[in-house]
Amino acid sequence: MPRDKTDLYTYAEPDVELAPYQFIWEHHFPNFSKEEIFSPELLAKKLFHTVDIESLAKLQRFRDYVFNATRVGLVVNHGNSKLRGVRSLAEQAEVAKKYGGAETLSMHCQGKAFDVSMWSNHNSDQLAKMAITFGFTGVGVYPTFVHLDTRFSFDGVPVVWYR
Numbered sequence: 001m002p003r004d005k006t007d008l009y010t011y012a013e014p015d016v017e018l019a020p021y022q023f024i025w026e027h028h029f030p031n032f033s034k035e036e037i038f039s040p041e042l043l044a045k046k047l048f049h050t051v052d053i054e055s056l057a058k059l060q061r062f063r064d065y066v067f068n069a070t071r072v073g074l075v076v077n078h079g080n081s082k083l084r085g086v087r088s089l090a091e092q093a094e095v096a097k098k099y100g101g102a103e104t105l106s107m108h109c110q111g112k113a114f115d116v117s118m119w120s121n122h123n124s125d126q127l128a129k130m131a132i133t134f135g136f137t138g139v140g141v142y143p144t145f146v147h148l149d150t151r152f153s154f155d156g157v158p159v160v161w162y163r
């Protein structure tokens with residue numbers, strides 16, 4: 001998509017504060033909706049700064065990479081859970097209560113983690129392998145989805161776990 005500066009002014013009409021953000025979103029992250037990336041609480045409060053933009057960019061590039069290899073797209077936030085992207089601390093506590101895991105120090109609360117699956121013919125092992133090759137530093141392999149994050153890794157070696 002060409003970057004047309006006049007677009008920015010068009011977007012500025014309905015919501016001035018969100019305009020530059022909306023512009024960036026639609027031009028750089030065309031395959032992910034805000035409903036996929038943000039939890040209900042963050043969405044309701046419009047706390048869009050909570051996503052780590054580098055991690056989101058990596059996710060978009062990974063989506064393109066997977067699509068090129070398999071012709072299947074990636075989805076975040078599929079199924080019943082709406083907490084597969086960035087979460088608030090309160091929502092993380094909810095998740096921890098239900099499924100166990102970190103109460104606050106989750107990469108999901110730092111805006112650096114996304115639970116993703118393939119749109120069709122999902123294969124966690126195949127997806128995890130591609131994610132490790134692509135350079136995600138946290139990869140959790142679950143039966144129906146793969147957790148991806150961009151945690152700091154001193155030597156770039158990823159943390160990989162299986163559930």
Ligand SMILES: [Zn+2]
Nearest residue numbers: 113114115147
């Ligand atoms: Zn996760």
